[in-house]
Amino acid sequence: MSAALRFLTRRRGHGGRWHWTDVFTTVWLFGGLIIMFGPALWLVGSSLKSPAQLAEFPPTLLPYVSQAVTVPGYDKPLDLYDVTMEDGTTRRLAQIRRVGTMAQMVDPAAPDEKIRVNIKQRTPAREVGFATENYTEPFQRLDFVRYLWNSVFVTVMATLITLLTNSMAAFALSKYEFRGRGAVMGIILATLMVPLSVILVPLYSVISGLGLTNTLWGVILPTVATPTGVFLLRQYMLTIPDELLDAARMDKASEWQIYWRIVLPLTAPALAVLAIFSVVWRWNDFLWPLIVLSRQELYTLQVGLFSFSGELNVQWHYILAMTVVTMIPVVLVFVFLQRFITTGIAGAGLK
Amino acid sequence: MRSRRPSSRPLATTLQKAGAILIAPVTAGLSLIDRPLRAWQKKTGHGGMAAVFLLPNMAIFGIFVLFPLAVNFIYSMTGGTALFLADRSFVGAQHYERLADCTNYLDTATCKDDMFWNAVWNTATFVVVQVALLTVVAMTTALILNRDLRARSFWRAVFFFPVLLSPVVVGLIWRWILQREGLLNLVVVGMGGDQTNWLTDRNFAFAAAVGVSIWAHVGFYALILLAGLQAIPKDLYEAAEIDGTRPARVFWRITLPLLAPNLLVVIVLALIRAVQVFDEVYVLTGGGPGTSTMYLTQYIYEIGFASILRNPGLAAAASIMMGGVLVVLTVMQLGLSRRNNRPGR
Numbered sequence: 001m002s003a004a005l006r007f008l009t010r011r012r013g014h015g016g017r018w019h020w021t022d023v024f025t026t027v028w029l030f031g032g033l034i035i036m037f038g039p040a041l042w043l044v045g046s047s048l049k050s051p052a053q054l055a056e057f058p059p060t061l062l063p064y065v066s067q068a069v070t071v072p073g074y075d076k077p078l079d080l081y082d083v084t085m086e087d088g089t090t091r092r093l094a095q096i097r098r099v100g101t102m103a104q105m106v107d108p109a110a111p112d113e114k115i116r117v118n119i120k121q122r123t124p125a126r127e128v129g130f131a132t133e134n135y136t137e138p139f140q141r142l143d144f145v146r147y148l149w150n151s152v153f154v155t156v157m158a159t160l161i162t163l164l165t166n167s168m169a170a171f172a173l174s175k176y177e178f179r180g181r182g183a184v185m186g187i188i189l190a191t192l193m194v195p196l197s198v199i200l201v202p203l204y205s206v207i208s209g210l211g212l213t214n215t216l217w218g219v220i221l222p223t224v225a226t227p228t229g230v231f232l233l234r235q236y237m238l239t240i241p242d243e244l245l246d247a248a249r250m251d252k253a254s255e256w257q258i259y260w261r262i263v264l265p266l267t268a269p270a271l272a273v274l275a276i277f278s279v280v281w282r283w284n285d286f287l288w289p290l291i292v293l294s295r296q297e298l299y300t301l302q303v304g305l306f307s308f309s310g311e312l313n314v315q316w317h318y319i320l321a322m323t324v325v326t327m328i329p330v331v332l333v334f335v336f337l338q339r340f341i342t343t344g345i346a347g348a349g350l351k
Numbered sequence: 352m353r354s355r356r357p358s359s360r361p362l363a364t365t366l367q368k369a370g371a372i373l374i375a376p377v378t379a380g381l382s383l384i385d386r387p388l389r390a391w392q393k394k395t396g397h398g399g400m401a402a403v404f405l406l407p408n409m410a411i412f413g414i415f416v417l418f419p420l421a422v423n424f425i426y427s428m429t430g431g432t433a434l435f436l437a438d439r440s441f442v443g444a445q446h447y448e449r450l451a452d453c454t455n456y457l458d459t460a461t462c463k464d465d466m467f468w469n470a471v472w473n474t475a476t477f478v479v480v481q482v483a484l485l486t487v488v489a490m491t492t493a494l495i496l497n498r499d500l501r502a503r504s505f506w507r508a509v510f511f512f513p514v515l516l517s518p519v520v521v522g523l524i525w526r527w528i529l530q531r532e533g534l535l536n537l538v539v540v541g542m543g544g545d546q547t548n549w550l551t552d553r554n555f556a557f558a559a560a561v562g563v564s565i566w567a568h569v570g571f572y573a574l575i576l577l578a579g580l581q582a583i584p585k586d587l588y589e590a591a592e593i594d595g596t597r598p599a600r601v602f603w604r605i606t607l608p609l610l611a612p613n614l615l616v617v618i619v620l621a622l623i624r625a626v627q628v629f630d631e632v633y634v635l636t637g638g639g640p641g642t643s644t645m646y647l648t649q650y651i652y653e654i655g656f657a658s659i660l661r662n663p664g665l666a667a668a669a670s671i672m673m674g675g676v677l678v679v680l681t682v683m684q685l686g687l688s689r690r691n692n693r694p695g696r
Binding site for chain 1: 379381382385388389396400401411412414420421435452495500506509510512516524525533535536541546627634648651654655673676681685
């Protein structure tokens with residue numbers, strides 16, 4: 001506790017007093033904590049609420065479910081309400097039906113006597129409970145599993161191809177002298193920042209010319225030859241001493257073996273950084289899959305999520321739950337690999 | 352350097368093992384390539400091998416980036432709704448003329464393609480406001496993270512977290528908060544305000560677009576600035592402290608000049624991204640209310656792919672104009688990063 005307190009009150013020594021910058025730092029950090037994490041936490045909390053509760057205003061912090069009880073003589077379970085009676089006491093009654101402003105209620109303990117209550121005098125009896133069906137139903141009834149699978153397929157395939165082709169190109173560009181090397185490097189550098197949005201129209205016609213519209217490969221292929229990846233890997237491979245390669249050649253290793261057995265393992269740290277980036281990029285891709293995929297069974301998670309939210313009556317309870325599921329892999333990457341990513345960005349100023 | 356926590360070791364080994372098992376078939380497959388390639392190598396020598404290694408990446412790159420880039424210009428000179436270049440009629444500079452046809456460029460109503468100019472001015476406003484605010488917020492965050500904080504890596508992670516979220520998730524999270532029954536209205540009503548549908552208000556929708564895109568990206572830029580701050584030699588600050596220099600002066604005379612290269616890279620990268628703004632705002636507002644948050648990329652998307660307005664040539668022309676802006680920014684970026692990478696900095 002004292003450590004936490006010391007942490008919270010830590011400040012620059014200005015004669016033991018708080019300098020305004022200390023106050024500002026504290027406010028900024030804790031404000032940042034709330035603003036950065038708060039919305040995501042609110043999303044997770046909301047995703048466990050029932051549709052009725054989601055439409056409620058003001059929203060509650062915790063998800064509640066209304067209690068229901070089975071009363072003899074009635075087929076369906078009846079919702080429980082806390083009713084303020086005319087004498088001021090409160091009773092817990094089950095509602096049979098509601099007509100206008102009056103509700104017909106019954107005491108579960110004495111089911112024979114019907115009581116008429118003004119609806120203003122009753123409040124739903126609720127307890128904290130999680131609407132887990134928000135999560136289970138999309139998996140059972142909607143195409144969510146398919147979207148998930150499509151996204152996984154796109155992400156894994158794109159990342160594998162990116163790593164393989166980019167590392168091969170980087171190997172050629174860092175370890176061989178050949179005519180036109182400068183030109184190739186120049187072209188790659190020049191397109192380093194050409195975003196997909198500039199070539200959307202002709203790229204789409206290429207994809208459709210190759211018959212790749214409405215296929216997952218149409219989503220994968222245009223994204224895999226990233227100049228960023230080639231550049232990153234090449235810079236790393238340049239630090240591998242050529243003597244190592246020469247020694248292997250003396251031992252009759254083929255060039256492919258040199259690439260595969262020597263250079264690639266030594267490039268592992270850079271490959272890991274690129275792999276993380278690639279996974280996050282491809283998992284999060286939205287615009288290009290939105291254009292290429294028009295058949296619903298091919299949607300990736302991001303497109304599927306968006307199409308759900310675009311419908312006229314938005315089913316927020318499913319959307320929120322699916323959004324949380326979509327976030328999970330990225331949050332896992334974040335939790336375990338945050339340090340890799342941050343140093344990768346700080347080092348390379350990537351993307 | 353902090354030492355690695357011992358608890359993360361077993362996990363790392365497990366992951367490594369799992370990775371090895373997953374990779375095994377790939378490894379086996381790729382070893383099979385060796386024999387034919389060795390034969391090829393005997394025939395062509397090292398030069399041929401360089402081509403072999405370059406080929407896959409350059410083929411994909413050529414087909415899906417270079418070729419579209421090259422034909423984009425031809426595309427912009429053709430009309431009709433057909434997709435294949437051969438089926439399209441040549442219309443010359445017609446699309447460019449249409450886009451440039453304005454009696455008063457500041458008033459979109461006088462333009463032939465008012466949707467385009469609306470998108471242009473929206474994008475311009477967005478870029479200026481978003482990049483300015485983003486830079487200030489990122490700078491402040493970096494300066495604070497660079498202080499003598501405890502658990503600095505935790506705080507760094509806090510601000511970095513949204514960077515990894517997908518734009519769709521970002522858009523949905525904030526739509527959920529800003530909607531009529533949302534969290535913002537809870538606060539507003541609690542303070543005595545009215546329950547409002549925030550995203551149907553023009554000005555607020557713009558503010559939301561700016562705010563949300565800052566929220567989503569600030570961690571990335573703060574990190575680049577933080578790396579720059581940490582590269583500034585500590586003895587400069589010690590010397591300033593001995594001289595009794597005021598903190599504001601230290602900032603303007605030491606921190607800012609030495610951070611300038613990183614700051615420029617941050618601004619240019621933020622500009623490049625802001626010019627292309629699309630997904631998170633599209634999910635958040637759909638470009639609305641009306642077309643008040645419709646930006647250039649969305650214009651290209653709508654004109655190029657929406658079935659009603661479909662005019663791929665016009666979209667290509669607009670994308671080339673946007674590409675022109677991006678090329679200028681990219682050249683700046685490359686120039687800056689090259690200067691930054693000079694040895695001895």
